[in-house]
Amino acid sequence: MVDVMTATIEILAVLLAGTLVGSEFAVAAFLHPIVGRLPAEGFQAARSDSARLLGRVMPFWYLTTLALMLVAVVIDPGPQRWFIGAGVGLMAVVVLLTVTMMVPVNNRIAAGEVSPPLVTRWDRLHWVRVALLGAVLVLLVVASA
Numbered sequence: 001m002v003d004v005m006t007a008t009i010e011i012l013a014v015l016l017a018g019t020l021v022g023s024e025f026a027v028a029a030f031l032h033p034i035v036g037r038l039p040a041e042g043f044q045a046a047r048s049d050s051a052r053l054l055g056r057v058m059p060f061w062y063l064t065t066l067a068l069m070l071v072a073v074v075i076d077p078g079p080q081r082w083f084i085g086a087g088v089g090l091m092a093v094v095v096l097l098t099v100t101m102m103v104p105v106n107n108r109i110a111a112g113e114v115s116p117p118l119v120t121r122w123d124r125l126h127w128v129r130v131a132l133l134g135a136v137l138v139l140l141v142v143a144s145a
Contacts, residue, residue: 006075010084010144013068017087017140020061021133027054028126044114051110055103062098066091069140076143083143087136094132101125 027050035046069091073084105122 006072006077009068009072009075010140013065013072013084014137014140014144016061016065016068017091017133017137020065021130021137024126024130024133028123028130032123032126044112047109047114047119048112051106055106055110062091062095066095069136072143080143080145083139087139087143090132090136090139094129094136097125097129097132102129 031050032047035043035050038046066088069084069088073081073088076084102122102125105118105125108118109122
């Protein structure tokens, strides 16, 4: 029974982390470049609206993924536990980066301050976050294999 529970938790962690990486990559690689080609007024409205909406939704996704990873590292007795633990540590870095550096910028953009330097700063930080999330996913997949 424990093996089924462990496998289920690990599968859920991989699924949540995978969809998180996919959505964050889609925002960075597709949504923001498309929005960037809009006229100034449309660009400002789209960036501000998306910052507000995603700023409300994404914290739950991040924290649920981190919680599942923590459960997986606690209940997994195997040697792959170290990969999951490294993923948890990296995910904690992602959450810390997000809360300390990205949320303040996102809040300013959501409030309507959509200046090019601010948007560029957020986009660069976002690509760093996408890369870190990709590494988290690789660690989880390796641990689950």
